[in-house]
Amino acid sequence: MDDHSRDQQQNRPAQPGRRDALKKSAALAGAVAAAQLGFPALVRAQADSVKFAHLTPRTGFLGQLGEYGFKAASLAVDEVNAAGGLLGRKVELIAEDSVNPQTAVTKAQKLIERDKVVAIIGEINSASALAIGEQVARYKTTPFFNTGANSDALRGKNCNRLMFHIEGGNTMYTKTIGTWQKAENKIKGARWYMLTADYAFGHDLFRVSTKFLKENGGELLHNDMVPTNTQDYSAYILKIRQAKPDLVYINLAGVDQTTFLKQYKEYNLPYPLAGGVMDTIPFWGAGIDSISGHWQSLWYHGLDVPAAQAFTRRFSDKFGFPPDNQAWGDYVGVKIMSQSIAETKTTDAAKIVEYLERGASFDILKARKGSFRAWDHSLLQEMYVVKVKDKARMKDKWDIFDIVRPVPGANESLELIQPTKEENACTMA
Amino acid sequence: MFAIVIEQVLNGLLVGSYYIVLSLGLSLIFSLGGVVNLAHGAFYALGAYLAYEVERRLGFAGAIVLSPMGVALVGVLIERWFLRRLYHEDPMLSLLFTFGLAMTAEQSLRLIWGTTGLPFAIPAALTGQLLLGDFIYSYYRLTVLAVTATTIFGCWALLHRTAFGMIVRAGTRDPEMVRAMGISLRPALTAVFALGVALAGLAGVMSAPLAGIQPAMGTEILTAAFVVVVIGGLGSFWGVVYAGLLVGVVRGITVVFYPPAAEASMYILMALILLVRPRGLMGEKFEKFE
Numbered sequence: 001m002d003d004h005s006r007d008q009q010q011n012r013p014a015q016p017g018r019r020d021a022l023k024k025s026a027a028l029a030g031a032v033a034a035a036q037l038g039f040p041a042l043v044r045a046q047a048d049s050v051k052f053a054h055l056t057p058r059t060g061f062l063g064q065l066g067e068y069g070f071k072a073a074s075l076a077v078d079e080v081n082a083a084g085g086l087l088g089r090k091v092e093l094i095a096e097d098s099v100n101p102q103t104a105v106t107k108a109q110k111l112i113e114r115d116k117v118v119a120i121i122g123e124i125n126s127a128s129a130l131a132i133g134e135q136v137a138r139y140k141t142t143p144f145f146n147t148g149a150n151s152d153a154l155r156g157k158n159c160n161r162l163m164f165h166i167e168g169g170n171t172m173y174t175k176t177i178g179t180w181q182k183a184e185n186k187i188k189g190a191r192w193y194m195l196t197a198d199y200a201f202g203h204d205l206f207r208v209s210t211k212f213l214k215e216n217g218g219e220l221l222h223n224d225m226v227p228t229n230t231q232d233y234s235a236y237i238l239k240i241r242q243a244k245p246d247l248v249y250i251n252l253a254g255v256d257q258t259t260f261l262k263q264y265k266e267y268n269l270p271y272p273l274a275g276g277v278m279d280t281i282p283f284w285g286a287g288i289d290s291i292s293g294h295w296q297s298l299w300y301h302g303l304d305v306p307a308a309q310a311f312t313r314r315f316s317d318k319f320g321f322p323p324d325n326q327a328w329g330d331y332v333g334v335k336i337m338s339q340s341i342a343e344t345k346t347t348d349a350a351k352i353v354e355y356l357e358r359g360a361s362f363d364i365l366k367a368r369k370g371s372f373r374a375w376d377h378s379l380l381q382e383m384y385v386v387k388v389k390d391k392a393r394m395k396d397k398w399d400i401f402d403i404v405r406p407v408p409g410a411n412e413s414l415e416l417i418q419p420t421k422e423e424n425a426c427t428m429a
Numbered sequence: 430m431f432a433i434v435i436e437q438v439l440n441g442l443l444v445g446s447y448y449i450v451l452s453l454g455l456s457l458i459f460s461l462g463g464v465v466n467l468a469h470g471a472f473y474a475l476g477a478y479l480a481y482e483v484e485r486r487l488g489f490a491g492a493i494v495l496s497p498m499g500v501a502l503v504g505v506l507i508e509r510w511f512l513r514r515l516y517h518e519d520p521m522l523s524l525l526f527t528f529g530l531a532m533t534a535e536q537s538l539r540l541i542w543g544t545t546g547l548p549f550a551i552p553a554a555l556t557g558q559l560l561l562g563d564f565i566y567s568y569y570r571l572t573v574l575a576v577t578a579t580t581i582f583g584c585w586a587l588l589h590r591t592a593f594g595m596i597v598r599a600g601t602r603d604p605e606m607v608r609a610m611g612i613s614l615r616p617a618l619t620a621v622f623a624l625g626v627a628l629a630g631l632a633g634v635m636s637a638p639l640a641g642i643q644p645a646m647g648t649e650i651l652t653a654a655f656v657v658v659v660i661g662g663l664g665s666f667w668g669v670v671y672a673g674l675l676v677g678v679v680r681g682i683t684v685v686f687y688p689p690a691a692e693a694s695m696y697i698l699m700a701l702i703l704l705v706r707p708r709g710l711m712g713e714k715f716e717k718f719e
Contacts, residue, residue: 061645064544198689224684227692229649231640232444234570235684235691238436241565258546259640266551266567266639268558286641287548397548 049092050085050347052077052334053111055104055132056122056148058097061254065124065281065326069147070095071319072327073121076334079314086341093334104128108135112142118347121333124148124326126201136162141349143356145337147329150277151204155376156424161353164377166329166336166364168298170205171419173277176296176383176407178212179417181274186247188217193245193271195236195260197252198225205251205276208423213249221245228256233263241269250275258286265290278386280324280400288391288400297384299328299365300401308365322398328365336362367406373418376426380414382406436564437681443570445677446577447635451650452657452669453584454628460601460664461614461621462516467527469629469654470647471534476500476630477637477646478538481547489552493576493634500630501623508622516618531648538644546643573635580631581670584624588666597621601664656695660702662712671710 054073056066077093085091094115098104104123111117112135120142123129129149136144137160144163146154152169168176181187192213196206202225210220222243224236240248248271252260257275261283264273273293280300283291301312301322311331315323323331339362340352357374364370370381386401394400408416451473458466479499480492487495507530515523555569588594599607600614607614633646640646657676661668676695683694690697702710 064546067544224688226688227690230692231636231650231653232447232680234440234444235437235681236688238440238565239433239685242433255546255641255643262641263639266556266569267565281545285546285548285643287550289550290548290641 049090050087050341051092051094051115051117052337053115053117053120053142054093054095054122054330055098055107055111055120056330057099057124057128058095059099062124065148065279065324066097066122068281068324068327069122069124069330072315072323072329072331073334075315075318076331076338080334080338086338087345087347091338098123098125098128098132101125101127101131105131105135108132108144112136112139117142118341118349119337119352120144121330121337122147126151126154129154130158133158133160133163136160143337143349143352145333147333148326151201152208152419152424153204155378155419156426159376159426159428161377161428162349164336164356164372164379166333166379168381168383168417169378169419169424170201170276171208171423172378172383172417173296173298174205174208174212175417177274177276177294177385178209178216179407180294180296180385180405182216186272187213190218190246191221192218192247192249193221193240193243194223195226195248195250195252196223197256198227201253202226202251209249209251209276226252226256230256231259233260234267236260237264237267237269240271241267245271247271248273251277253277254279254282255285258282258290261286261292262290265292279326281326283400284324284398287397288389288394291388291400294385294387294404295401296407297386297401297403298325300325300384300386300403302399302401302403303366303384304403305365305367307363311365332362332364332370336364367410368414373415375421375428376419376424378418380418382408382414383417432563433685434682437685438678439564441678441681442674443566443574443677444681445674446574447632447673448653448657448676449670449673450577450580450628450635451632451654452661452673453581453666454625454632455654456658456661456664456666456669457584457597457621457628458625459658461597462512462523462618463520464512464516464523464527464622465520466625467524467651468530468534469527469626470649470651471531472500472504472626472629472647473633473636473650474538474642474644474647475503475534476633477549477642478542478547478633479630480634480637481542481549481642484549484552489555489638493631496634497627497630500633501627504623504626505619508619512622513615513618531651535644535647542642542644544644546641549637549642551638569638576631576635580628584628585666587624593617593620653695656699660695660699660709662706662709664713665709665711668709668711675710 054070056069057063058066074093077091080091096107098107123132123146126149129146132144136142146165146167148167150170152171155165155169196202213220250260278295278297312322340355341347344351344355356372359371361369361371364381366382368382370379373380384406385404387404389400389402408414455466455469458464476496479496483495484492515526551569555572557568559566588597596612596617600617604614657672661672679694679698680691683691
């Protein structure tokens with residue numbers, strides 16, 4: 001999931017010429033500013049606890065994803081405490097709403113300096129993740145586990161030794177679906193029509209997906225850069241219909257993605273659909289009647305792995321609905337940091353980073369264990385190709401996918417979907 | 430190329446019709462009460478959420494009738510309890526009130542129905558496409574067009590062919606004179622507010638199958654509604670209708686030639702029209718707003 005960095009609504013007084021227009025816009029601006037400040041979570045720190053920070057957007061456009069992440073992180077902390085805590089101390093979760101990159105910086109500084117947290121876990125917005133990454137690199141006292149920001153640059157030119165990526169990067173998402181398409185012979189000689197979200201995230205995704213397409217003998221028929229928050233896609237769908245592509249590939253995220261999916265289904269065009277990223281929550285939001293195609297998933301609660309099923313059960317019992325891929329990321333983030341502290345018997349950042357870089361392996365609720373790649377801190381892990389389920393076989397409204405296969409396959413290297421050094425060079429200071 | 434443009438123009442008219450319903454309500458409320466209803470988007474969202482509840486029990490036909498009525502009822506209560514006190518105060522107060530109402534409403538939707546979007550499928554009877562030569566229309570959108578046309582005509586008839594409409598139009602031009610003639614504007618103000626938000630609710634119901642339901646949907650659509658009203662000209666009924674269609678068509682053509690500007694096209698259009706006609710396409714001079 002990535003950001004649609006949108007400003008709070010820009011309400012326009014309907015009569016620009018009125019004499020109190022100035023007064024109005026001043027008041028509006030004030031109200032908007034106040035709304036963006038957000039409220040800190042008032043959690044009183046105990047002196048003798050190990051403090052983890054959860055810093056992620058909890059309000060605004062990404063708020064619903066962040067809320068799942070927060071629930072999962074607090075579940076993980078409860079479990080760690082139930083098992084006796086860490087280093088003989090209780091673990092405490094200090095949760096903050098990161099709101100936007102500017103606020104994320106302030107809150108990261110506060111968490112590191114004042115609360116003295118041992119790790120920061122969270123984030124979804126790539127720009128905010130970059131800002132937090134810069135802060136942890138400066139202080140060098142607190143590792144940051146990125147659980148939701150997709151930008152390749154975070155793992156590439158903006159990488160640093162204190163930042164670790166549990167979320168998959170854009171290249172990983174692209175190669176996951178691409179590897180499957182290649183195996184199914186859907187790329188060579190195929191003409192693709194793309195729709196791309198017109199901001200940094202979409203452009204990044206467009207770059208990696210066209211690269212993959214062309215390297216494997218496909219052709220980009222046309223690409224439309226689509227403004228974010230588009231409500232009506234009929235005009236684009238008419239263009240697609242005229243172009244008659246072999247496949248429609250969308251580099252859109254969040255609400256834009258589901259709005260398009262719904263309306264694409266409305267017109268019932270015969271061209272199959274795939275896309276550069278997939279988050280479960282917007283797909284749940286769209287409903288099974290409105291979605292179609294094959295997609296890539298970082299983690300899905302239908303995964304037939306005992307640890308994944310157990311996590312899904314615990315989460316569902318506590319909150320009444322299953323976890324999504326964002327919940328998975330924040331849960332695994334807390335668990336990875338906890339295991340690191342338990343194994344190294346310290347909360348010292350340098351020792352933890354060293355432990356992680358040595359290739360420590362973690363149960364990440366998938367068939368294969370995960371470990372961080374030393375040179376760019378990307379989590380080596382399997383992802384999944386999923387297919388929208390036949391409605392007749394749905395068990396409940398959350399049950400929307402069948403898992404087609406893991407990528408890489410069981411006997412393939414986990415490096416298969418990762419960017420190579422040439423594709424996404426990272427030099428850590 | 431020509432065929433593509435024609436197709437987009439026709440499609441744009443369809444898209445525009447949907448803007449009209451939303452903006453008409455905004456325009457009515459502003460014209461009579463002088464209230465810049467920043468909560469219009471919230472009523473739009475409420476319409477969609479109520480439709481979600483009604484549709485599960487009574488189907489889509491029930492939703493499209495009952496949901497706007499439910500929104501109107503909420504509108505009546507809000508007008509009676511709060512807005513009524515603000516008509517004669519500084520317009521700043523009603524603006525702030527509706528702004529606060531919009532934020533409260535959005536958070537309330539989150540609390541009641543959850544932060545995740547709700548699924549809402551196109552009703553089974555209206556799925557499918559009509560192929561006319563090389564052109565394609567979805568039955569659902571054609572239904573929206575029919576509902577919109579009926580609504581526009583109904584509103585026009587209400588305002589121009591009934592005694593109530595005469596009071597509203599007179600009140601829009603010169604409220605003091607209406608009062609001087611012994612007619613109380615209070616019931617008309619309540620009714621117009623209810624009608625305005627019901628139109629927003631109706632737009633919300635119609636959009637749910639196309640764009641889904643989520644708490645922020647109201648704030649997202651609000652700006653577009655204001656733009657249509659400003660382009661059309663404040664207080665002008667047909668201005669809103671033409672502006673809605675124009676915005677839809679201009680947007681469709683922009684998608685053909687330069688999609689990155691598709692959403693910006695309506696603002697550019699607004700700027701150009703205001704340069705040529707500062708009161709909008711069909712805006713008239715209103716004593717009370719000058």
